Amino acid sequence: MENKITENFDKIQYDLSQNIKLENSFSQDNIQLIAGVDLAYWEEDEKTIAVCCICVVDFLTKAIIETKFLKDEIKVPYIPGYLSFRELPLIINTFKTLSFDPEIVMFDGNGYLHPRNMGIATHASFHLNKPTIGIAKSYLKIGAVDFVMPSDKEGAFTDIVINGTIYGRVLRTHKHVKPIFISCGNWIDIDTVTDITLALINNESRLPIPVRQADLETKKMRKRFVKYEK
DNA sequence: GCGACAG
DNA sequence: ATCTTGTCGC
Numbered sequence: 001m002e003n004k005i006t007e008n009f010d011k012i013q014y015d016l017s018q019n020i021k022l023e024n025s026f027s028q029d030n031i032q033l034i035a036g037v038d039l040a041y042w043e044e045d046e047k048t049i050a051v052c053c054i055c056v057v058d059f060l061t062k063a064i065i066e067t068k069f070l071k072d073e074i075k076v077p078y079i080p081g082y083l084s085f086r087e088l089p090l091i092i093n094t095f096k097t098l099s100f101d102p103e104i105v106m107f108d109g110n111g112y113l114h115p116r117n118m119g120i121a122t123h124a125s126f127h128l129n130k131p132t133i134g135i136a137k138s139y140l141k142i143g144a145v146d147f148v149m150p151s152d153k154e155g156a157f158t159d160i161v162i163n164g165t166i167y168g169r170v171l172r173t174h175k176h177v178k179p180i181f182i183s184c185g186n187w188i189d190i191d192t193v194t195d196i197t198l199a200l201i202n203n204e205s206r207l208p209i210p211v212r213q214a215d216l217e218t219k220k221m222r223k224r225f226v227k228y229e230k
Numbered sequence: 231g232c233g234a235c236a237g
Numbered sequence: 238a239t240c241t242t243g244t245c246g247c
Binding site for chain 1 (some may be wrong): 238239
Binding site (some may be wrong): 039043086087120136141181 | 235
């Protein structure tokens with residue numbers, strides 16, 4: 001049964017990946033606004049409900065410009081490697097409610113660092129038509145490829161290379177703190193991804209501000225909903 | 231049968 | 238992702 005699901009997903013991902021813009025010309029200088037996306041889940045009457053929050057951040061001042069959310073039932077199961085099919089529908093609908101127009105979007109999860117180079121950040125770029133970045137808190141193993149732990153210095157990183165291609169980067173954003181796994185979503189290169197990520201780190205978290213903020217908001221919203229419906 | 235497994 | 242208490246540390 002799960003096989004049937006993933007077969008269909010594989011075909012959709014293949015079709016999407018044919019829609020390729022060739023340039024990775026996005027530069028840090030082009031950013032004024034960057035968005036962060038995250039979801040929180042809970043159970044309600046045997047159903048899985050999620051709220052998606054998107055936070056728009058001013059890249060220079062780090063100020064939170066806008067926060068929007070949307071709640072809905074989630075019917076697709078979580079299968080490792082197929083996260084986007086579970087979370088993207090709600091994300092796309094939430095994105096439509098934004099009044100600001102961020103130049104780039106940051107996701108909780110992988111982009112190119114994925115068995116089919118089609119993690120949620122990459123998949124989303126084709127729907128949002130914007131450059132994207134993947135930020136994962138743990139490693140999704142690709143085949144038998146392990147990652148090498150970077151040295152214990154802020155800004156230290158190692159690359160996850162497969163057949164000569166950089167799939168992603170293991171980045172230490174704070175000393176003595178577990179590294180994060182960053183990768184290109186689309187229309188951007190890995191060095192720019194690294195620069196942007198590091199520019200958005202503060203002392204509060206190992207995660208960059210946009211996804212950190214979205215994570216906080218998403219949990220606030222869940223508290224509100226769960227409290228009001230019982 | 232057992233382990234692995236973004237969120 | 239979520240469930241969960243205390244606890245160590247800045």
